[in-house]
Every structure is written in structure tokens, then in C-alpha cells.
Amino acid sequence: MGLVLGIESSCDETAVALVDTDRVIHAQRIASQDDKHAPYGGVVPEIAARAHAERLAPMIEAVLAENGTKLADCDAIAATAGPGLIGGVMVGLVSAKALAMASDVPLLAINHLEGHALSPRLADPELDFPYMLLLVSGGHCQILSVEGVGEYRRLATTIDDALGEAFDKSAKILGLGYPGGPAVERLAKEGDPQAVPLPRPLMGSKEPHFSFAGLKSAVLRAHESGEHNDADIAASFQQAAIDCLIDRLEHAMKRAPDKPALVVAGGVAANQQVRAALENLAGSRGMRFVAPPLALCTDNAAMIAWAGCERLALGQFDPLDIAARPRWPL
Ligand code: KG4
Numbered sequence: 001m002g003l004v005l006g007i008e009s010s011c012d013e014t015a016v017a018l019v020d021t022d023r024v025i026h027a028q029r030i031a032s033q034d035d036k037h038a039p040y041g042g043v044v045p046e047i048a049a050r051a052h053a054e055r056l057a058p059m060i061e062a063v064l065a066e067n068g069t070k071l072a073d074c075d076a077i078a079a080t081a082g083p084g085l086i087g088g089v090m091v092g093l094v095s096a097k098a099l100a101m102a103s104d105v106p107l108l109a110i111n112h113l114e115g116h117a118l119s120p121r122l123a124d125p126e127l128d129f130p131y132m133l134l135l136v137s138g139g140h141c142q143i144l145s146v147e148g149v150g151e152y153r154r155l156a157t158t159i160d161d162a163l164g165e166a167f168d169k170s171a172k173i174l175g176l177g178y179p180g181g182p183a184v185e186r187l188a189k190e191g192d193p194q195a196v197p198l199p200r201p202l203m204g205s206k207e208p209h210f211s212f213a214g215l216k217s218a219v220l221r222a223h224e225s226g227e228h229n230d231a232d233i234a235a236s237f238q239q240a241a242i243d244c245l246i247d248r249l250e251h252a253m254k255r256a257p258d259k260p261a262l263v264v265a266g267g268v269a270a271n272q273q274v275r276a277a278l279e280n281l282a283g284s285r286g287m288r289f290v291a292p293p294l295a296l297c298t299d300n301a302a303m304i305a306w307a308g309c310e311r312l313a314l315g316q317f318d319p320l321d322i323a324a325r326p327r328w329p330l
């Protein structure tokens with residue numbers, strides 16, 4: 001058994017978790033900064049970094065105390081080292097380095113995307129490699145073939161906005177709050193998904209990638225035209241987004257066939273309509289559909305600790321001088 005302390009601070013969630021290689025989450029804390037960023041309609045990097053710096057140390061203490069664990073009892077300290085907002089990433093990584101040095105515990109510098117990619121295996125012991133992963137959040141929009149720890153093949157990414165970002169921007173256009181995804185989903189329930197003709201960017205394209213900027217602009221035009229009610233716009237936007245997701249996944253499945261499971265991660269996985277469409281797609285392909293509990297889908301530290309557990313089991317550690325990376329493709 002190995003025990004890993006995980007730290008996540010790459011966006012607007014400060015999170016700390018204690019997880020072991022037997023998939024037990026012993027303790028965790030997560031502090032959202034939604035209230036701090038809401039007035040700006042998006043995450044403000046400077047505000048995020050300051051909030052991480054204020055909150056992280058007491059949260060680490062609380063998680064260790066809750067489990068009666070001393071730092072020196074941990075087998076590794078895993079922190080997100082990128083990609084993300086560099087100020088926040090540095091707060092987390094520098095804290096982890098200091099703790100690792102002070103308590104003589106090895107450091108694991110985790111790619112945040114690797115955390116998302118491996119977290120479904122924390123929730124589901126039956127999930128073996130390889131699997132196809134749709135990672136859809138505010139910052140990421142990718143299809144990955146997850147073939148092993150450290151073995152990821154990116155099959156598609158977005159050429160402009162991430163899907164969660166498109167939800168957030170559409171919500172802003174419609175005067176809904178931040179984060180926009182849940183608000184758009186709620187409003188869409190009252191609307192007609194066929195009412196507003198919206199584009200499906202890159203649908204049917206030979207290119208593998210996603211694009212959502214044009215869809216968001218079309219939402220703006222539909223709203224400004226005054227011809228449609230907001231619920232219809234929300235429902236039509238959501239439907240267009242789902243159509244794009246399914247089309248791009250089908251494209252990816254042609255290039256990387258025979259994956260036993262389709263897995264979804266990232267905040268947009270909270271969307272019930274998105275989940276239903278993915279489940280349907282998986283079923284039609286004879287694939288198992290795996291959607292981890294929501295708390296593991298959105299940014300959290302258990303996924304970073306778990307990625308650390310997977311690396312610990314392989315004996316992979318990082319040097320204390322490893323740098324934080326704002327951009328770090330898998
Ligand atoms: O994974 P996450 O917590 O943070 C990162 O962006 O990494 O994802 C947050 C994103 C936001 O863009 C939010 O609007 C979106 O996930 N989201 C949703 C829903 N819940 C959260 N999008 C669509 N429908 C939802 N129900």
C-alpha cells in the first residue's frame with residue numbers, strides 16, 4: 001500500500017486529498033473560488049493565485065489531521081505541475097516541493113490532464129487500459145486514447161474554445177450566472193432543441209478536432225436578433241454541442257477502434273443530456289460507458305493523488321527542481 005498527498009491548484013479550485021494505492025480516499029478538502037470570479041464572468045488568474053496561496057496550507061493541515069497522518073507517513077506528495085494558470089500552479093507545486101524537502105518524501109509532478117485521464121480508474125477498479133476518454137471541461141476539450149500510465153494518444157482537441165467555455169460564454173450572453181454550464185442545462189429543459197438553427201462547427205470534417213467559437217457567436221446573433229426566447233436558444237445550443245461531440249467521437253472511434261470502454265471526465269460530464277448521448281453512443285458500439293462520480297469529474301485533488309498512486313506503483317518520481325508548466329500537452 002502507498003499513501004499519496006495530492007494538491008491541485010491549476011484553475012479556480014484549491015484542493016487537497018489523501019489517497020492510497022488501494023483506491024481509498026482517506027480525506028479531502030476542496031475550496032471553490034466561484035464567488036470570487038463570478039463578478040467577472042470567468043476566472044481571473046491573479047485572484048485565483050492569491051486565493052490558492054491563502055487557502056492551501058490550512059487545507060493541507062486539515063486533511064492530514066483528519067486522517068491522523070504525518071507528512072513523513074506519506075509515500076509521495078503529488079502536485080499539479082501544469083497545464084493551467086501559472087500563478088496557481090506555482091503556488092501548489094512550490095508548496096509540494098517545500099513539504100517534500102522538509103519531510104524527505106518524494107515528489108510527483110502531475111500533469112493535470114493525466115489526473116483527469118486516470119481518475120476514472122480510482123472510481124472503477126474494473127476499468128483497464130485501453131479506453132477512450134472524452135475530457136470536456138472549462139479549460140479542456142479532448143479525446144484521448146488512454147493506453148497506460150504515461151501512454152496517452154491525443155485523438156482530438158479544440159482549435160478554439162473548450163466545450164465548458166462555450167457553455168460559460170453562452171450563459172453570459174443569455175444573462176445567466178457563472179459557471180454557466182449548469183444554468184444553461186437548467187434553462188434548456190424548458191426549451192425546444194430544434195427551435196433555433198445553429199451551426200455544428202467541423203461536424204463531418206475530415207479533420208479530427210473540435211471547434212465551438214462559431215457556435216457561441218451564433219448564440220450571440222440569435223440572442224441579439226430578438227426572434228427567439230432564451231430557453232429555446234439554450235436548448236438548441238446544447239443540442240448542437242452534443243451533435244458535435246458525438247460526431248467527433250465517431251470520427252475518433254474510426255481511427256482508434258475496438259476500445260472496450262468510453263469514459264467521460266471534466267465538468268461538462270455533469271450534463272445529463274451529454275451523458276445520455278454518450279451512453280447511447282457507447283451502447284451502439286458495444287462499449288462500456290463509464291462516467292465517474294461528479295466529484296471526481298470536476299477539478300479535485302483526489303485525481304492528482306490517484307495519478308500519483310499510479311506513478312508511485314511504477315516507481316516514477318520527479319526531481320525537486322522540476323518546473324511548473326502553463327502549457328503541457330499530454
Ligand atoms: O472540470 P471543471 O470543474 O474545471 C475545469 O474547467 O477544468 O469544469 C468546469 C466547466 C465549466 O465550464 C462549467 O460550465 C462546465 O464545466 N459545467 C457544465 C455543467 N456543469 C459544469 N457544462 C454543461 N452542463 C453542466 N451541467
Ligand code: ZN
Nearest residue numbers: 112116137299
Ligand atoms: Zn480540469
